[in-house]
Amino acid sequence: MINFQLLRDDFPILQRTNRDRPLIYLDSSASSQKPQAVIDAITHYHANEHANIHRGVYELSERASIRHENVREKIKSYINAKHSREIIFVRGTTEAINLVAQTYGRSHFKAGDEIIISMMEHHSNLVPWQMIAKEAGAVLRVIPVTEAGELDLAELQKLISPRSKFIAIAHASNVLGTINPIKEIVKLAHAQKIPVLVDGAQAFPHQTVDVQDLDCDFYAFSSHKAYGPTGIGVLFGKTQLLENMPPYHGGGGMIASVRFANTTYAPVPQKFEAGTPDMAGVVGFGAALDYLQNIGMNNIIAHEKKLLDYASEKLSEISGLRIIGHAQHKLGVISFVLTGIHPHDIGTVLDHEGIAVRAGHHCAMPLMERFQVPATVRVSFGLYNTHEEIDALVSAIHLAKRLFA
Ligand code: PMP
Numbered sequence: 001m002i003n004f005q006l007l008r009d010d011f012p013i014l015q016r017t018n019r020d021r022p023l024i025y026l027d028s029s030a031s032s033q034k035p036q037a038v039i040d041a042i043t044h045y046h047a048n049e050h051a052n053i054h055r056g057v058y059e060l061s062e063r064a065s066i067r068h069e070n071v072r073e074k075i076k077s078y079i080n081a082k083h084s085r086e087i088i089f090v091r092g093t094t095e096a097i098n099l100v101a102q103t104y105g106r107s108h109f110k111a112g113d114e115i116i117i118s119m120m121e122h123h124s125n126l127v128p129w130q131m132i133a134k135e136a137g138a139v140l141r142v143i144p145v146t147e148a149g150e151l152d153l154a155e156l157q158k159l160i161s162p163r164s165k166f167i168a169i170a171h172a173s174n175v176l177g178t179i180n181p182i183k184e185i186v187k188l189a190h191a192q193k194i195p196v197l198v199d200g201a202q203a204f205p206h207q208t209v210d211v212q213d214l215d216c217d218f219y220a221f222s223s224h225k226a227y228g229p230t231g232i233g234v235l236f237g238k239t240q241l242l243e244n245m246p247p248y249h250g251g252g253g254m255i256a257s258v259r260f261a262n263t264t265y266a267p268v269p270q271k272f273e274a275g276t277p278d279m280a281g282v283v284g285f286g287a288a289l290d291y292l293q294n295i296g297m298n299n300i301i302a303h304e305k306k307l308l309d310y311a312s313e314k315l316s317e318i319s320g321l322r323i324i325g326h327a328q329h330k331l332g333v334i335s336f337v338l339t340g341i342h343p344h345d346i347g348t349v350l351d352h353e354g355i356a357v358r359a360g361h362h363c364a365m366p367l368m369e370r371f372q373v374p375a376t377v378r379v380s381f382g383l384y385n386t387h388e389e390i391d392a393l394v395s396a397i398h399l400a401k402r403l404f405a
Pocket of ligand 1: 029030091092093094095122124125170172173174199201203222363
């Protein structure tokens with residue numbers, strides 16, 4: 001039995017204050033806080049182990065290279081990829097999606113082709129497709145979202161046609177918390193030989209991810225939302241697809257040989273990893289995965305589900321408060337609006353009570369339009385949150401109501 005209350009002591013930032021109140025951090029969907037083990041691993045790396053990888057002939061560099069590749073191996077096992085070469089280190093989810101749009105997309109999409117995304121996509125899984133569609137003369141098609149905040153799969157079936165060339169879809173929504181039925185979508189897509197990219201930015205830190213079970217072609221995620229450092233993330237891609245894609249960035253480390261007349265490229269994953277990577281970030285991400293594995297994802301899922309259920313119940317009791325998104329399968333993310341008070345004003349009142357939430361469009365403007373709201377307040381949980389923090393949130397919302405009455 002994991003004592004989640006005790007785990008809070010692993011996160012030094014939770015000891016500090018926000019506006020002279022104990023910090024109540026309810027914005028883990030934007031970025032999670034970091035346990036001491038991750039901070040220590042990065043510090044230890046800089047103090048004792050740093051050297052550029054894949055280049056030096058000396059011991060320190062060799063050791064750094066081995067450590068880097070060990071983390072790749074760890075991530076491969078963590079998401080159950082078939083091969084470690086399917087794990088490409090990138091800056092984060094955004095870069096992973098841009099990589100696929102600019103390499104796979106540029107070499108495959110033609111005028112009249114259709115790329116299917118959904119109405120609940122983060123701008124990171126929308127704008128890159130819009131950009132490449134514009135360049136290729138392709139068209140974006142959009143899966144609608146139901147009033148409950150779920151994907152309308154019947155509409156997806158209607159959208160799929162011989163013109164469909166790609167599907168890019170979030171595993172979980174950063175606004176609604178909805179966990180999408182990726183396996184089902186991949187089955188529908190593969191029946192028509194359409195590859196699927198999954199934006200795993202939100203799901204990866206809070207769910208078990210098995211890319212072979214999902215059978216998706218690409219899966220993108222960021223370390224900083226999963227208790228690891230910023231600046232590092234992963235693109236998983238199936239070997240055959242990656243091998244047939246042109247490189248993204250040119251530079252050191254991604255070549256086999258360079259002549260002025262012609263350059264040949266290194267095999268995957270190096271083909272997609274030009275330049276000196278974020279080696280300290282990789283070490284920190286490895287430590288974050290160890291931390292998560294020690295707790296156990298099933299324990300985290302159960303804990304966050306309890307927080308979600310409790311908060312959903314308590315928030316629903318507040319008159320004038322409307323929760324947006326009532327999907328059957330949800331992460332610990334709740335978006336809401338309150339009659340007569342702008343989300344930014346609620347955010348400001350909560351801030352003065354020490355409570356950090358997000359207020360805005362959450363990089364999902366089309367979804368705001370769908371629900372006819374300019375913005376929402378978003379509360380999102382991490383493994384360190386408690387029921388008492390939810391009680392404090394509810395009290396602070398009542399305070400906002402009194403102040404703006
Ligand atoms: N997709 C989703 C669903 C997200 O929530 C986010 C981050 N808010 C991203 C993509 C982008 O992730 P990053 O900023 O780490 O690249």
